Amino acid sequence: AQKVTQAQTEISVVEKEDVTLDCVYETRDTTYYLFWYKQPPSGELVFLIRRNSFDEQNEISGRYSWNFQKSTSSFNFTITASQVVDSAVYFCALRPASGGSYIPTFGRGTSLIVHP
Amino acid sequence: DGGITQSPKYLFRKEGQNVTLSCEQNLNHDAMYWYRQDPGQGLRLIYYSQIVNDFQKGDIAEGYSVSREKKESFPLTVTSAQTNPTAFYLCARTSPGQPVGKLFFGSGTQLSVL
Numbered sequence: 712a713q714k715v716t717q718a719q720t721e722i723s724v725v726e727k728e729d730v731t732l733d734c735v736y737e738t739r740d741t742t743y744y745l746f747w748y749k750q751p752p753s754g755e756l757v758f759l760i761r762r763n764s765f766d767e768q769n770e771i772s773g774r775y776s777w778n779f780q781k782s783t784s785s786f787n788f789t790i791t792a793s794q795v796v797d798s799a800v801y802f803c804a805l806r807p808a809s810g811g812s813y814i815p816t817f818g819r820g821t822s823l824i825v826h827p
Numbered sequence: 828d829g830g831i832t833q834s835p836k837y838l839f840r841k842e843g844q845n846v847t848l849s850c851e852q853n854l855n856h857d858a859m860y861w862y863r864q865d866p867g868q869g870l871r872l873i874y875y876s877q878i879v880n881d882f883q884k885g886d887i888a889e890g891y892s893v894s895r896e897k898k899e900s901f902p903l904t905v906t907s908a909q910t911n912p913t914a915f916y917l918c919a920r921t922s923p924g925q926p927v928g929k930l931f932f933g934s935g936t937q938l939s940v941l
Binding site: 720754758806813815817 | 862867870927930931933935
């Protein structure tokens with residue numbers, strides 16, 4: 712069985728602060744994919760990143776960066792110099808890479824509030 | 828957008844009534860999914876369909892039904908058996924041309940009980 716834990720229910724920061732959203736997962740699969748999605752107030756989830764389990768390189772995209780550590784089963788997401796537009800609910804998800812029905816499991820989400 | 832159109836944006840259900848949420852995709856892709864979102868609960872899978880005329884139950888299928896008669900349409904019916912239907916419902920699809928597993932979501936339907 713798969714499980715994704717986002718222990719932070721809500722995070723509140725002031726603009727320009729750096730913030731890290733935690734994601735810890737459990738799986739018996741040897742190969743899998745990890746994802747982050749952003750849900751702004753409009754409601755539609757937007758894909759941010761996918762990481763393969765066999766690729767532990769960290770990734771940076773503008774103000775966003777992701778730290779994947781297989782040894783601790785974590786896939787954390789950092790926003791540098793946060794902005795008000797970053798306010799949203801962020802979801803971490805996990806999906807097997809082979810076999811089965813390829814259904815992703817989502818965490819409960821972390822609500823990020825960035826104050827001006 | 829993600830190539831998924833959901834309607835209506837808001838829907839109200841009376842006691843004992845069935846209601847149907849629409850989900851249409853215009854990109855001729857196979858896999859479609861229905862998720863339910865409750866505050867603080869994340870996304871929970873209701874049903875999914877990999878091909879036309881075939882669909883599978885997810886984790887919380889009780890009280891819901893779906894059909895997949897056409898590739899582009901995957902409507903969700905919330906039946907009277909679903910005693911706590913108030914939630915935000917999201918439809919999604921995958922795409923063979925994108926990173927494997929990436930989901931494209933519609934804008935959602937908020938269902939409330941009168």
